[in-house]
Amino acid sequence: MTEDTSSTFDAFRHAEALLAQRRPLDALAALGPVLEAEPNARSVQVLAGRAYLASAQLRRAEATFRRVLELDPTDHYAMFALGKALQRQSRLTEALTQLRLAVAMSPLPEYQEALGEINARIAVERSK
Structure with missing residues (x-):
């Protein structure tokens, strides 16, 4: 695993932990670099969608889950x-x-x- 891959993975796991702690805005902040690095990764999009939904950013959640369905119908x-x-x-x-x-x-x-x-x-x- 390269350093970039490792830091991306760590940021993803950190965002997951923040969402589990019911801190969706913090999770989205942690997930920002991961979304940039892996915009077509379904798991990254799902986590972002969950955070948007949990923070009542409903249009963003909608768009993100539609993107997930483009990636995997x-x-x-x-x-x-x-x-x-x-x-x-x-x-x-x-x-x-x-x-x-x-x-x-x-x-x-x-x-x-x-x-x-x-x-x-x-x-x-x-x-x-």
């Missing part, structure tokens, strides 16, 4: 997270599509719960 987590970003922007129909895809690809309880929430919100809005 089969990434069910990116579909789920994109759905959550859209949901938080009250774009329920778009969120529904992403969450349905995520559940179809991987029926994890967290995904199913999010899909149920969207379906319920849409039903309530239609009944008004």
Whole structure:
């Protein structure tokens, strides 16, 4: 491992740790150089998207998870997270599509719960 690769890896791990400590803005700051060095690395984009979502930078989260899906159209987590970003922007129909895809690809309880929430919100809005 070269020194540049090692420092990039260390910065990525540091950003992961900061996000785990619920410090998404600090995680994004630590991740900045990694994003520059590895703009097409799916794992880097996912971590940035998670930090954007956690810091309520919803449009940035949306754009980042869309980028992840460009890099890997089969990434069910990116579909789920994109759905959550859209949901938080009250774009329920778009969120529904992403969450349905995520559940179809991987029926994890967290995904199913999010899909149920969207379906319920849409039903309530239609009944008004």
